[in-house]
Amino acid sequence: MLVRAPATSANLGPGFDCAAVAFDLWNELEVTEGEGVLVEGEGAGELAQDDTNLAVRAYALLADPVGKRFRFGNRIPLERGLGSSAAAIALGLAAAGRERPLPELLAAGLELESHADNLAAALLGGMTLAVAGRAFRIAESLPLAPVAVVPRERTSTEASRRALPASLDHADAAVTAGRAALLGAAAVAGDAELFALALHDRLHEPYRPSAVLASVRADLPDGAAGATLSGSGPTVIVWAHDSTGCAAGLRERFPGHDVIELRVSPRGAL
Numbered sequence: 001m002l003v004r005a006p007a008t009s010a011n012l013g014p015g016f017d018c019a020a021v022a023f024d025l026w027n028e029l030e031v032t033e034g035e036g037v038l039v040e041g042e043g044a045g046e047l048a049q050d051d052t053n054l055a056v057r058a059y060a061l062l063a064d065p066v067g068k069r070f071r072f073g074n075r076i077p078l079e080r081g082l083g084s085s086a087a088a089i090a091l092g093l094a095a096a097g098r099e100r101p102l103p104e105l106l107a108a109g110l111e112l113e114s115h116a117d118n119l120a121a122a123l124l125g126g127m128t129l130a131v132a133g134r135a136f137r138i139a140e141s142l143p144l145a146p147v148a149v150v151p152r153e154r155t156s157t158e159a160s161r162r163a164l165p166a167s168l169d170h171a172d173a174a175v176t177a178g179r180a181a182l183l184g185a186a187a188v189a190g191d192a193e194l195f196a197l198a199l200h201d202r203l204h205e206p207y208r209p210s211a212v213l214a215s216v217r218a219d220l221p222d223g224a225a226g227a228t229l230s231g232s233g234p235t236v237i238v239w240a241h242d243s244t245g246c247a248a249g250l251r252e253r254f255p256g257h258d259v260i261e262l263r264v265s266p267r268g269a270l
Helices: 054-060 084-097 102-109 116-124 157-162 170-189 192-197 211-218 243-253
Strands: 002-012 015-033 037-041 068-074 127-131 134-139 145-150 224-229 236-240 258-261
Touching: 002 084, 002 116, 002 224, 015 084, 015 116, 015 145, 015 170, 054 068, 054 084, 084 102, 084 116, 102 116, 102 134, 116 127, 116 134, 134 170, 145 243, 170 192, 192 224, 211 224, 211 236, 236 243, 243 258
Parallel strands: 037 068
Antiparallel strands: 002 015, 015 068, 015 127, 127 134, 145 236, 145 258, 224 236
16 A cells, blocks of 8 residues: 655644645655565654654554554655654554544544644645644645745754743734634635735744744745745745746745745645
8 A cells, every 4th residue: 555645834824723735745655564664765764663653653543553564755854844743644544544534534643643734734635724623625726836945954843832922912813813814715715915915923923933934024035925934843935926936036045945846735645
């Protein structure tokens, strides 16, 4: 059996802990009869190569991994805000329970990943909303193209979440709620202008400082319409009308970072 799961970007602008999008950048898992775990590509020599591997643990939630050999081909960078952990969980769930309904898979995955936004996008593809333990794909594509600026340093999601305040000013919450509603409407309508207007956030981005995000927003490169922090960072997604021209400008501005032209994937692991 061969399954694939996409990279994702969660906390999409004002969509903290609910909105995410899947990208055409994939990790793969081949499950065959045998024994052992082999990791190739991103995380080789670093990720667990035994039954403590996150994807194998996800598989074990739905099926017995004994007598199976797991071979991974990873392309999603680790701890960069591109959903590598969610992709691992989605791979295990899809391999063990492809015929099971989405609510069952999502509930099982939440035993390993407490936030459903990345996992929803990894399973379903497109732009998704995860609300009250349920997942919905609201759009197969988005009106602007994503370009990722991927720093070399890593970010701990757990540490980044600890930096968030316990409470917020009511005005900040109200502004973000309005932008979140606009984000969903823009995605469904395929309206680039509305989507760009929706991208600012006051719930999490101000408490996760990013020099890249600040630089891009202060001086948008040619072809760009806005930018968001991907997950808890450090990757920044620049949303562009012209991804090729935008990527060229970003490579010139950030020579020490990887700049990747991406596409929204309408498909997930299922």
